[in-house]
Amino acid sequence: MGELCNLNNDCLFKEEECNSHIESYTMNQHDIINNISLDNQLIFLLKGKVTLSFANHIDTEISENTFVYLPVEQYYLIKASETSTLFVIHVKEQISFCNRLSIEDLARYIESEDYACTNELYSLEISPEIKSHIKFIQTCIEKDICCSMFYKNKVKELLFLLCIFYSREELCSFFRDALSPDSKFHSEVMRNSHKCKSVAELAQLLNYSVSGFEKHFKRTFGISPYKWMLQNKAEKVYCEIRLKKRNFKEICDEYGFSSISHFTNFCKTFLGTTPSNIRKYGEVATARPEKQISQSIDKVY
Numbered sequence: 029m030g031e032l033c034n035l036n037n038d039c040l041f042k043e044e045e046c047n048s049h050i051e052s053y054t055m056n057q058h059d060i061i062n063n064i065s066l067d068n069q070l071i072f073l074l075k076g077k078v079t080l081s082f083a084n085h086i087d088t089e090i091s092e093n094t095f096v097y098l099p100v101e102q103y104y105l106i107k108a109s110e111t112s113t114l115f116v117i118h119v120k121e122q123i124s125f126c127n128r129l130s131i132e133d134l135a136r137y138i139e140s141e142d143y144a145c146t147n148e149l150y151s152l153e154i155s156p157e158i159k160s161h162i163k164f165i166q167t168c169i170e171k172d173i174c175c176s177m178f179y180k181n182k183v184k185e186l187l188f189l190l191c192i193f194y195s196r197e198e199l200c201s202f203f204r205d206a207l208s209p210d211s212k213f214h215s216e217v218m219r220n221s222h223k224c225k226s227v228a229e230l231a232q233l234l235n236y237s238v239s240g241f242e243k244h245f246k247r248t249f250g251i252s253p254y255k256w257m258l259q260n261k262a263e264k265v266y267c268e269i270r271l272k273k274r275n276f277k278e279i280c281d282e283y284g285f286s287s288i289s290h291f292t293n294f295c296k297t298f299l300g301t302t303p304s305n306i307r308k309y310g311e312v313a314t315a316r317p318e319k320q321i322s323q324s325i326d327k328v329y
Contacts, residue, residue, distance in 0.1 A: 049179040050165060051116040055108035062105040064267055066222060068119040068206065069098040070186075072154060072162060076112025081105045083205075085149045094151040095158075099205040100218045101260065103267035115162055117183055122215050123206055125191035125199075131215065134200050135207040150201040155193045161186055210248045217245070221260060225284045227253045262298040269295075269306045276303055 053061065055078070071080070072095040079087040080096065082104035089109075090096060098104055106114070123131040154162075165182050190199065200207070206215065216234055224230040230253070231241035245253040261283060268279050276288060285291040295303050 048176055049118050049120065049183050050169065051114075051118070052166065052169070053112075053114040053116070055106075055112045055114065057108055057110050059108045060105065061114075062103075062271055064264065064271075065098050065100055065102045065104060067219065068100050068123060070117040070119065071096050071098055071106075072115040072117070074113040074115055074154075074162070077109040078112050078114070079107045079109060080149070081107075088149045090151060093154050093159075095154055096149060096151045097202050097205065100215075101221065101264075103263070103271075115166070117186060119183060119187070120180075120219075122212060122219075123187065123203065125187050129191045129196075131203065131206055131211045134196070134203060135211045137196055138200050138207060150204065152194060152198060152202055157193050158186070158189055161189055210244070213244060213248050217249075221257065222264070224257075227257060230257070258298070262294075265295065266299055266306065269303050272307065279303075 055061070055076070065082075071090070073090045073092055075092060077092060078090050080090055080098075081087055082098060082102045087107070161182075165179070168178070168182075194202070213234075217230070220233055221230060224233060227241070228238050231238045234241065236244065242253055245256070249256055265279065265283055268274060268282070269276075274282070276291065279285075280288060280291045283291075285294065292302055295301065295306065299306060
C-alpha cells in the first residue's frame with residue numbers, strides 16, 4: 029500500500045483556515061456579528077435563537093434548526109438572543125443545483141406560475157439529510173482537513189441536496205432575492221461589482237462593450253449601471269463607516285477617493301452628513317439610509 033497523502037503539507041488546495049467556503053460560530057447571548065457579504069451565504073442556525081438584519085429585514089428572528097439565504101453585497105447584522113451555534117456556507121459561484129435545475133429555471137418558474145411574492149424573510153427547516161451533510165463537514169473541519177477544493181465540492185453537494193429534499197416552490201421563496209429576469213447576468217454583476225471602480229471596468233470584466241453592457245444592465249436592474257454603482261458605493265461606504273473596522277484613510281483607499289476631503293464631500297452629498305457624524309451617531313441595524321441615498325442621487329443626477 030502506498031504512503032498516504034499528508035493533507036497538512038502536500039495538498040495543493042490547502043488553506044491555513046478552512047473558512048473561505050465554510051464558517052462556524054458559537055455566539056453567547058448579546059454577541060453581535062456584523063459584516064458585508066461579498067458572496068451568497070446560507071446561514072444555518074443549529075442551536076439557539078438569533079435575529080438577522082439586512083436590507084429591509086430588521087431584527088428578523090431566526091429559529092433553531094432553520095436556515096436562511098443572505099444575498100451577495102449586503103450589509104448584515106446578527107444578534108444572539110441566547111447561546112447559539114451558526115454554520116455559514118459561502119456560495120462563491122453562480123447558484124446552480126444540478127444540470128436540470130439552475131437559478132434561471134427558478135426565475136422562469138416564478139414568471140410562469142401564479143407565485144405569491146412576500147417581503148418577509150423566508151426560512152427553511154433543516155432536513156435530517158441536510159443536517160447529516162453539515163455534521164460530516166463539521167467532522168472534517170475538526171479533523172483539520174483544510175482543502176479548499178474539498179469544501180467547494182461540499183458546497184455543490186449541499187445545493188444538489190436542496191433541490192432533492194425541498195420543493196421548487198420552497199426554493200423559489202428561499203432564493204427570491206437572487207432571482208431576476210436574467211439571473212445569470214444579475215449574479216455576475218453582483219459577484220464582481222465590488223472589484224470594479226467604473227462601469228467601463230465592470231463591462232470589460234464581464235466581456236461586454238460599454239454600450240451593450242448599459243443596455244443589458246438597464247433591462248435587468250431597471251436603472252442605469254452608473255447610478256446603480258454610485259448607490260452601491262454609497263451604501264458600502266456607509267456600512268464601512270458604521271462597522272468601525274477601518275479608519276477613514278483605509279476606506280478612502282479602498283473606494284478610490286483621492287483625499288479625505290473628497291471622501292467627506294461624497295458623504296455629505298449622498299449620505300447627508302460627515303463621516304465622523306455617521307460613525308458617532310445612529311444604530312447600525314436601523315440607520316442604513318437606502319432611501320436617502322437614492323433620493324440624493326436622484327437630486328444630483
